[in-house]
Amino acid sequence: MTYLAAVFPAPNQPIEFREYPEPELENGSALLKTLYSEVCGTDVHLHHGRLSGVPYPIIPGHVSVGVVSKLRGSPASVTGAPIREGDVVTFLDVNETCNSCYYCLIANQPTRCPSRKVYGITYSANDGLLGGWSQAIYMKPGVKMIHFPKNLSPETFIGGGCGLVTALHAVDMAGIRLGAAQVRSLPWTV
Numbered sequence: 496m497t498y499l500a501a502v503f504p505a506p507n508q509p510i511e512f513r514e515y516p517e518p519e520l521e522n523g524s525a526l527l528k529t530l531y532s533e534v535c536g537t538d539v540h541l542h543h544g545r546l547s548g549v550p551y552p553i554i555p556g557h558v559s560v561g562v563v564s565k566l567r568g569s570p571a572s573v574t575g576a577p578i579r580e581g582d583v584v585t586f587l588d589v590n591e592t593c594n595s596c597y598y599c600l601i602a603n604q605p606t607r608c609p610s611r612k613v614y615g616i617t618y619s620a621n622d623g624l625l626g627g628w629s630q631a632i633y634m635k636p637g638v639k640m641i642h643f644p645k646n647l648s649p650e651t652f653i654g655g656g657c658g659l660v661t662a663l664h665a666v667d668m669a670g671i672r673l674g675a676a677q678v679r680s681l682p683w684t685v
C-alpha cells in the first residue's frame with residue numbers, strides 16, 4: 496500500500512507528487528485517511544522559502560481532518576477518550592513540545608516551544624507522511640487528536656482553518672470580550 500502526497504521539494508520549486516509507503520505504526524500511533532487539508536498563507540510563505548529552519552522536502556498542510564484508518568496500541572484524544580478506527584478527527588499540528596521551557600510552562604504558549612515540531616512545516620517529507628497534503632497522515636504517538644463534536648461538520652471546521660483560531664487567539668490576547676467594544680461610541684462612526 497502506498498500513498499500519494501503533494502511535496503514542496505525546495506523553495507520556489509514546482510510542487511511534486513510523490514509516493515510513500517504505508518508507515519510502520521509505532522505503539523500509540525494512528526494513520527488517518529485524509530478528508531480535508533487546508534491551504535493557508537503560511538503555505539505560500541513555505542513555497543517561497545520565507546520561513547527559516549524548514550527541512551525541505553516537506554509535505555505541507557498543517558490543519559487537516561481525517562478518518563482513523565489504522566492504529567496501534569491505545570491512542571487517546573486530548574480529552575482522554577479512546578481513538579478508534581473510523582473516528583473522524585483533527586489534530587494539533589504542534590508536536591514534541593518539551594514541557595520544560597518558558598513557553599511551555601510560564602507563557603502557556605507551547606506553540607512557541609523551541610523544541611516543537613510542526614506537521615506540514617518542520618517535519619521533513621523524508622520522515623514520512625507528516626503533512627496534510629497527502630492521502631494519509633501519520634499520527635505519531637503523543638499527537639493531540641480531537642474528535643469532532645456531533646454538531647460540527649469537518650467542512651465547517653476546515654472552512655475556518657487556522658485563520659479562524661489565529662483571529663480568535665488575537666482577540667483573546669487583546670483582552671476584548673463579547674459586547675466589550677462599544678463601537679457606536681467611537682468618534683468616527685455615525
Ligand SMILES: [Zn+2]
Nearest residue numbers: 535536537657
Ligand atoms: Zn495556517
Ligand SMILES: [Zn+2]
Nearest residue numbers: 593596599608
Ligand atoms: Zn517547551
